[in-house]
Amino acid sequence: MSGGTVTVGEAARLTGVSAKMIRWYEARGLLPPAARSAAGYRHYGEADIRTLQFVRRARDLGFDVEAIGELLALWHDRDRPSAAVKAIAQSRIAELRRRIAALEGMARSLERLAEDCCGDGRPECPILDDLAAGEGKPVKSG
Amino acid sequence: MSGGTVTVGEAARLTGVSAKMIRWYEARGLLPPAARSAAGYRHYGEADIRTLQFVRRARDLGFDVEAIGELLALWHDRDRPSAAVKAIAQSRIAELRRRIAALEGMARSLERLAEDCCGDGRPECPILDDLAAGEGKPVKSG
DNA sequence: ATGGAGCTTCCCACCGTGGGAAGGTCAAGG
DNA sequence: CCTTGACCTTCCCACGGTGGGAAGCTCCAT
Numbered sequence: 001m002s003g004g005t006v007t008v009g010e011a012a013r014l015t016g017v018s019a020k021m022i023r024w025y026e027a028r029g030l031l032p033p034a035a036r037s038a039a040g041y042r043h044y045g046e047a048d049i050r051t052l053q054f055v056r057r058a059r060d061l062g063f064d065v066e067a068i069g070e071l072l073a074l075w076h077d078r079d080r081p082s083a084a085v086k087a088i089a090q091s092r093i094a095e096l097r098r099r100i101a102a103l104e105g106m107a108r109s110l111e112r113l114a115e116d117c118c119g120d121g122r123p124e125c126p127i128l129d130d131l132a133a134g135e136g137k138p139v140k141s142g
Numbered sequence: 143m144s145g146g147t148v149t150v151g152e153a154a155r156l157t158g159v160s161a162k163m164i165r166w167y168e169a170r171g172l173l174p175p176a177a178r179s180a181a182g183y184r185h186y187g188e189a190d191i192r193t194l195q196f197v198r199r200a201r202d203l204g205f206d207v208e209a210i211g212e213l214l215a216l217w218h219d220r221d222r223p224s225a226a227v228k229a230i231a232q233s234r235i236a237e238l239r240r241r242i243a244a245l246e247g248m249a250r251s252l253e254r255l256a257e258d259c260c261g262d263g264r265p266e267c268p269i270l271d272d273l274a275a276g277e278g279k280p281v282k283s284g
Numbered sequence: 285a286t287g288g289a290g291c292t293t294c295c296c297a298c299c300g301t302g303g304g305a306a307g308g309t310c311a312a313g314g
Numbered sequence: 315c316c317t318t319g320a321c322c323t324t325c326c327c328a329c330g331g332t333g334g335g336a337a338g339c340t341c342c343a344t
Contacts, residue, residue, distance in 0.1 A: 007321075007322070008322075009321065009322080018301080019321095020301075020302065020303095021301070023324090024301080037309095037322095039308075039309055039310085039322080039323090040309090041309080041321090041322055041323080042322085042323090050274065053274075054273050054274055057273045058273050059300095060248070061248050061251060062245065062252075064299075064300090065299080065300080074267075074270065075273070075274065077265075078265060080265050080270075081262065081263040081264065082260060082261055082262060082264055082266060082269075083262055083263065085261075085267045086256055086259045086261035086269065087261075089252050089255060089256045089259070089269050092252060093249055093253055093256065096248055099245055100242055100245045100246060103204065103238050103241055103242045103245070104242060106238055107204075107235055107242065110204075110235050114231045114232055114235065117224050117227065117228045118224060119224055119227075119228035119229075120223065121225065122223065122224055123220060123221055123222050123224060124224060125224035125228075127224075127227045127228065128213070130199070131196050131199045131200050131213065131217070132192065132196055149290075149291070150290090150291075151289090151290060160332080161290095161291090162332070163331080165293090179340095181341080182291080182339085182340090183290090183291055183292080183340080183341090184292090207331080
């Protein structure tokens, strides 16, 4: 083989996916079983490395394992309709937007409360008051 | 009795914290061990219910169990400096902002890619191309 | 007294990741 | 040849929160 094959550790270094996670992805079926040496060591060729880089990038974009599996399948399918890929991306975008909105709501509430808290040595604290009173006052507009 | 005491299930209904989580919070030390009936049933009084509501509200604001524990302690301490509470809130805000920024970066990258993907029946797909090529092109400015 | 709702504890699962133990392998150096 | 140390293998455990469910007990209404 042109490029020579590498062990998990090397593959991890080359791709930024930890050896632990590489094995885990394989066990989960995200990656096909790696080739093994006589002694049982996993070995990765150039194509495997490219796959791992794909996985890493997808992971960095917030796709979960299942979605990455679907993306890999589409990647390998030369006849895929780009609409299928786009659909996955868009549902991920929607999920990300949902989570962002939830966190944003929390952050805004807390910022409002922290603003009202003088934050000195005195015990009066609107933050605790809010937590204690806590009528479902989600974020409101102001 | 003024309020009467209630069982876990009732407390769950009153506070929106599931019975399962109430037991778990107790096991984790977030809540003091509940009073028990002769038969071993947990019983909660009005103060306990208020505490659970406090916990629920704090949880909804994105505090983790450890932070909620600290907030509870400060809540019970009449001499607390409000600065201590504010500090916790602010570090939580910072954490939320960090997570929001990370998710926002992912969402923006994906949106950019999805925009470039015509999403029809043809196989050409800039999303997959990006995942495959994936040089660390984080989010950039656009 | 019986049925069913509700309680108890305990275990298992998820997701993605890391830590570490126990043991096998490989290459380098003595 | 043998040791050493880095690396590999598998397996188990943990995290944070949450839910599911089993086995067994209790309580209340009929």
